[in-house]
Amino acid sequence: MNTGAVPGRARRQWRRPPLIADRRLRWALYLSLVLYLVVGIGSLEVNWQRVVDGLDRGAAFAGALLRPDFSSRGPEILEGLLESLSMTLTATVIGLLLAVPVAIGAARNLAPLPVYVLCRGIIAVSRSFQEIIIAILFVAMLGFGPLAGVATLAFASIGFIAKLLAEDIEAMDPKPIDAIRASGAPPGLLLNWAVQPQVLPRLAGITLYRLDINFREAAIIGIVGAGGIGATLNTAFDRYEYGTAAAILLLIIILVMSAEYASGILRERLR
Amino acid sequence: MLRIEALCKRYGRDALALDDVRLNLAAGEVIALIGPSGAGKSTLIRCINRLVEPTSGKIWLGDTELTSLNSRALRKARRRIGMIFQEFALVERLSVMENLLSGRLGYVGFWRAALRKFPQSDIDRAFDLLDRVGLPDYADRRADALSGGQRQRVGIARALMQTPDMLLVDEPTASLDPRTSRQIMRLISEICAEQGLPAIINIHDVPLAQRYCRRIVGLRQGRIVYDGPAEGLSAEVLTDIYGAEDWEASSRADEGAEA
Numbered sequence: 001m002n003t004g005a006v007p008g009r010a011r012r013q014w015r016r017p018p019l020i021a022d023r024r025l026r027w028a029l030y031l032s033l034v035l036y037l038v039v040g041i042g043s044l045e046v047n048w049q050r051v052v053d054g055l056d057r058g059a060a061f062a063g064a065l066l067r068p069d070f071s072s073r074g075p076e077i078l079e080g081l082l083e084s085l086s087m088t089l090t091a092t093v094i095g096l097l098l099a100v101p102v103a104i105g106a107a108r109n110l111a112p113l114p115v116y117v118l119c120r121g122i123i124a125v126s127r128s129f130q131e132i133i134i135a136i137l138f139v140a141m142l143g144f145g146p147l148a149g150v151a152t153l154a155f156a157s158i159g160f161i162a163k164l165l166a167e168d169i170e171a172m173d174p175k176p177i178d179a180i181r182a183s184g185a186p187p188g189l190l191l192n193w194a195v196q197p198q199v200l201p202r203l204a205g206i207t208l209y210r211l212d213i214n215f216r217e218a219a220i221i222g223i224v225g226a227g228g229i230g231a232t233l234n235t236a237f238d239r240y241e242y243g244t245a246a247a248i249l250l251l252i253i254i255l256v257m258s259a260e261y262a263s264g265i266l267r268e269r270l271r
Numbered sequence: 272m273l274r275i276e277a278l279c280k281r282y283g284r285d286a287l288a289l290d291d292v293r294l295n296l297a298a299g300e301v302i303a304l305i306g307p308s309g310a311g312k313s314t315l316i317r318c319i320n321r322l323v324e325p326t327s328g329k330i331w332l333g334d335t336e337l338t339s340l341n342s343r344a345l346r347k348a349r350r351r352i353g354m355i356f357q358e359f360a361l362v363e364r365l366s367v368m369e370n371l372l373s374g375r376l377g378y379v380g381f382w383r384a385a386l387r388k389f390p391q392s393d394i395d396r397a398f399d400l401l402d403r404v405g406l407p408d409y410a411d412r413r414a415d416a417l418s419g420g421q422r423q424r425v426g427i428a429r430a431l432m433q434t435p436d437m438l439l440v441d442e443p444t445a446s447l448d449p450r451t452s453r454q455i456m457r458l459i460s461e462i463c464a465e466q467g468l469p470a471i472i473n474i475h476d477v478p479l480a481q482r483y484c485r486r487i488v489g490l491r492q493g494r495i496v497y498d499g500p501a502e503g504l505s506a507e508v509l510t511d512i513y514g515a516e517d518w519e520a521s522s523r524a525d526e527g528a529e530a
Contacts, residue, residue, distance in 0.1 A: 175360035179426075182320050183433055184349035184377025185384075192385050193373050197364040 095157025126159025
C-alpha cells in the first residue's frame with residue numbers, strides 16, 4: 001500500500017544536498033585543492049641519491065630487527081627499562097594526585113567561576129606543550145637524569161587526567177548530588193559520597209590509559225636527557241648498534257602491549 | 272510546624288515561578304501538592320530546603336527561619352528535612368546500606384563517613400528501616416541492581432535515616448507503574464502516620480493524591496489556586512488548577528481509553 005509510486009503523480013527525485021550549495025564556489029574549491037596538491041608535491045626537493053644511500057642503512061636496520069641483540073648491552077638495557085618503569089609509575093601517581101583537585105576545580109557544576117577559570121588555565125598550560133619541550137625545560141632546570149623525566153611526565157599527566165576527569169564530573173547525574181546535599185552533608189562528604197562513586201571507574205580508566213602513555217613518553221624523553229630507556233636507545237643508535245636498538249624497541253613494544261592488555265582487563269572489572 | 276510566607280522565586284528574567292505562596296503545615300499533616308507541569312511544585316519544595324534559593328519570602332520550620340541561614344546552619348537545618356525524589360536519586364554504584372547511611376552524613380564526622388565507620392546506632396536504625404520498607408535482605412546489593420519500586424523504598428528509608436522533622440516528597444511515583452505507585456504512596460502515608468511526620472507530596476496523579484492525602488493544595492503558574500480537603504476537588508476546581516482546555520481534553524481522552 002505504501003510502496004510504489006502514487007499513480008497520477010510525477011516521481012520525485014531526491015539527492016543528498018551537497019556540502020557547499022553554490023555550484024561555482026564548490027568547483028572553485030575542488031580546483032584549488034588539486035592545484036595546491038600539485039604545487040605542494042612539486043616543491044618537495046627529494047635527493048634521490050640520499051634515498052638510495054639510506055636504503056642500505058634501512059636494510060641493515062631491518063636485518064638487525066630480525067636479529068635483536070639482548071646480551072651485549074644487557075645490563076644497560078635492563079637498567080634503562082627499570083628506570084623508565086619507575087619514572088612512569090612515580091610520575092603517574094604524582095600526576096594523579098595533583099590532577100584530582102584540579103579536575104574538581106575545573107568542573108563547572110562544582111566549582112565557582114574564578115576557581116573554574118584558574119583550573120582550566122592550569123589544564124590548558126599543561127596540555128599545550130609537547131612532552132619533549134617540557135622535558136628540555138626540566139632538564140635545563142633540574143639537570144640530566146630521571147628526576148627531570150618524572151617532573152615532565154607528572155606535569156603532562158596533570159592536564160590530561162584533569163581534563164578528562166573534569167568532563168566526566170560535568171557529565172555525571174545531578175540527582176544524587178541533590179539528594180546528598182539535601183541530607184545536610186558538608187562539601188567534603190558530598191564529593192566523597194556523590195561524586196566519587198560516579199566518576200571512580202572512569203578515573204581508573206583514564207589513569208591506566210595515562211600510565212600507558214607515560215611509559216611510551218618515558219622512552220622518548222630519554223633522548224633529550226631526561227633518563228630512562230630512551231637514553232640507552234639513543235646511545236645504541238649513535239654507536240650504530242642496531243641489534244641493541246632493535247632489542248630495546250622490541251622490549252618497548254612488548255611492555256606497551258602488555259600494559260594496554262592489563263589496563264583493558266582492569267577497566268573491564270571496574271564497572 | 273512549617274510556615275511559608277509570601278514566597279517568590281524568579282529564574283533569571285523569566286516570569287515568576289512562585290508568586291506570593293503562603294502555606295501552613297500543622298504537625299503530622301500530610302498534603303498533596305498538585306498542578307500541571309511547570310506550575311512550580313518542584314521549585315516550591317526545593318525552596319524549603321534551599322536546593323533552590325528563594326528570591327524573596329520567609330520559611331519557618333518550627334522556630335528556625337530557613338531563608339536567612341548561612342551555609343553551616345542550613346546544613347544543620349537540612350538534616351531535619353528528609354527528601355524523597357522523583358527518579359529516586361540514589362547513588363547507583365553504592366550499596367543499599369551505603370545509600371541509607373548517606374542520610375546520616377550531616378551528623379557524622381568526615382573520616383567516619385569516608386571510612387564507612389558509622390556508629391552502631393545508625394547501623395541498627397538502617398536495618399530497622401530496611402525491614403520497615405520491605406527490603407530486609409538487600410543491605411549489600413548495589414543500588415543499580417534494584418527495580419524501580421525497590422529503589423524508591425531505599426529512597427524513603429534514606430530520608431528517614433535523617434530522623435527528620437518533616438518530609439519533602441517530589442513526584443515519588445512519576446517513574447513507577449500504577450500498582451507500584453500505590454504501594455509507594457501507601458508506604459509513605461503509613462510512615463507519616465506512624466511517626467507523626469508532616470509531609471508535602473508533589474504528585475501528578477490526582478486520584479492518587481485524593482486517595483492518600485486529606486488536604487490538597489493546587490498550584491497553577493506559581494500561585495496557589497486551591498487549598499482544601501480532597502473531597503473539594505470538583506471539576507471546576509480541577510479546571511482552575513489545570514486550565515480549562517487541557518483538562519477537558521485529557522479527561523475525555525481518558526474516558527475514551529477506558530471505554
